[in-house]
Amino acid sequence: MSEYRSEIRDSEIKALEDKVAKSSYHKYLSRLTLKRVRGFVDREVTFDFPVTAIVGPNGGGKTTILGAAALIYQSVPPRRFFAKSGKYDSSMKDWSVEYQLIDRDVNPRIPIPRTASYKKAKWNRTAVEREVLIFGVERTVPATERRELVKAVGSKFSASSEVALDDVVTVNVSKILGRPIEGYNRLFVDKAGRVSLFAGKTQDGDEYSEFHFGAGEASVIRIVAAVEAAPDGVMILIEEIENGLHPIATRRIVEYLLDVATRKSCQVIFTTHSNDALAPLPSKAIWAAYSGEVLQGKLDITALRTITGQIDAKLAIFVEDEYAELMIQTALRYYGDVELDAIKVHHMGGAGPAMKVNEQHNLDPTTTFPSVCLLDGDQASSANPAKNVHLLPGDAAPEMHVLTRVLDRIDTVAARLTVAMQLPTSQQERVKAVVRERSGTNRDIHVIWEQIGEDLDLTAGFTIKTAFLSIWAQEYPDDVRHLIDRFQELVPKR
Structure with missing residues (x-):
């Protein structure tokens, strides 16, 4: 399993985040609140990053959010996203969206509020001027x-x-x-x-x-040609960005849009069903829309299918990040007699999203299976067994707990650890030396596995972390039992 490496540097992502935080735009949509639109009631979406992805199941509301973002700009006719067919569309009555946006032409100092509402027969908008590029799914029609x-x-x-x-x-x-x-x-x-x-x-x-x-080739040329011809500061809306594209091209077009956001101060919002489109983005750039709810965070598409009942499961487990996901998967394997295929484990890009989606899942009356939230040890104040929120082993990051536990027995487990790292057993003394040295010099525990891998002939970080997790589970069965026993009554057995 290879890890995705974006060509967009972390410093560029940070610079874009800071630009939004400081409101350093001439025109920018900062926030919208769906007061009442289709299945949404009082749901707020913030645009904390200039390239925003909206994910969700079909009919979950992705295009509703995309259309709501466009609705406050004069250049976009309301019927583009919210068409009405006479008396047959009375459901649109009393729809409204509230906005906070930056428009230096209207107010050079502070963000301004705006509203779009549908009272009787038409939309009433306090709209502002801004060029908006819209690329609908029709762009891939041959x-x-x-x-x-x-x-x-x-x-x-x-x-x-x-x-x-x-x-x-x-x-x-x-x-x-x-x-x-x-x-x-x-x-x-x-x-x-x-x-x-x-x-x-x-x-x-x-x-x-x-x-x-090919449909994807024409779509890419059309998007790039239009974006490069547009003035700085435009809003770019793209429906189902991955349509007609290979997964690698999907990642690259999102990276292109990140570059555009930097070069031309553009704001981009796109909908997608693809994890590849999410890979280059930070967690705050991703929103999920489903069943009248919205959730900010790096919500995996497969996790969304689990939440919305599109995947058969008997238990869902939500954790903060990819390492915690690997840890709980390893623990379940070594716990024994567990029906692994019936358990879906998903990382959510932070403690907040993990807790929120767990709570929403268990409160949903249509849910057919329970869920559990497992947080890192430094989130002790958020643990709540009554709401199925528990802690992973250790008092801090789970990476530190596993590293410390294995390091404590490094002399006795070195041979097995070396083999698990896919290295010859003759390398075990070298492995011990590298692990000890890196544990002493590391400043960011989240990158320790990549650092060890670099020292060991560029072994993949994924291989290193899974090797450590396997040795941890083998050597410390009490850790595993203590972790799973907290919610063992929900764990499906073979």
């Missing part, structure tokens, strides 16, 4: 199925004009797709320039039009 391109079909078609793609477009599209696209043009079908398609060249120099592009 060119052969787009009615506006009928004129471009046939051997007699000749474009009214041809424009080569700007260098900044070709460079960024090439990075996303992973191959060069030099020599691509935009062909305008009509003289007014409203309808266009793209054309490219094969490596052999043969020309071909968008009628022979």
Whole structure:
């Protein structure tokens, strides 16, 4: 199992976070509150990062949040996201959304409040001016199925004009797709320039039009070309960003949008069903929408399917991070007689999201199985057995507990630890020396496994951490029993 490494540096992520925290934007949507829209009542979504992902099941409300974000800007007609069909849509009555946004043209000093509401027959908005780019799912419709391109079909078609793609477009599209696209043009079908398609060249120099592009290729070119042509500070809305894209290209287009947020002070909101789209983002950049609820945090798509009952399970366990997830999975394996396939363990990107989703899950009357929340030892004040909130072993980070426990017996477990690290047993003295040295020099316990791996011939950090966890569970069965016994009555047995 390889760990994802984004090309966006941590310092760039931190700089974007700070820019939002300091309100250093000319135009920016800071917060919206869905007072009453579709299934949402008094639900607040904050935009604490300039690139925001909205995840959730189909029908969970992702597009509702996307549309609500656009609704307060004059350039977006309300019907784009909230169309009404006469008397047949009376459910829209009394819908309203409240906003806090930055617009230096309106108030150069402080954020301003705004409202959009649907009282009787139409939307009433205290809207402001801002350019908004919207890329709907229709962007991946093949060119052969787009009615506006009928004129471009046939051997007699000749474009009214041809424009080569700007260098900044070709460079960024090439990075996303992973191959060069030099020599691509935009062909305008009509003289007014409203309808266009793209054309490219094969490596052999043969020309071909968008009628022979892949859906993902055309989508990426269209998005990048529009974004690079837009002025700084625009809002960019993308529905189902992963449509038509390989998982690697999905990650790359999100990284491109992070770069755009830095270069052009843009704000991006996109919906997705893909974990790959979430990988480059910090936890505060991700919101989940489901069953009338919203939750901020790095909620895994599989975890969301568990919460919403789309995955058969007998127990769900929510923890803070990936290491805690590995720890509880290891403990369950060594506990014995556990029906592992019936337990779903998910990391939530922090104690707050883990506790919140656990509470919501257990309060939901439609839930068919219980859940448990397991927090790191430094969250002792939040433990609440009555609400199925318990602590992992140790008084601090679980990484420290496992490292200390294994280090205490390093002389007796060195051979097994070395083999578990996929190294020859002849390396055990070296392993002991590296572990002891790194435990003494480490300043951030969360990266200790990667540091040990670097010293041991660049062994993957995942291999190191799983090796330590296995030795810990074998050597300290009392730790394992004490952990699982706290909620053993909920654990499905074989």
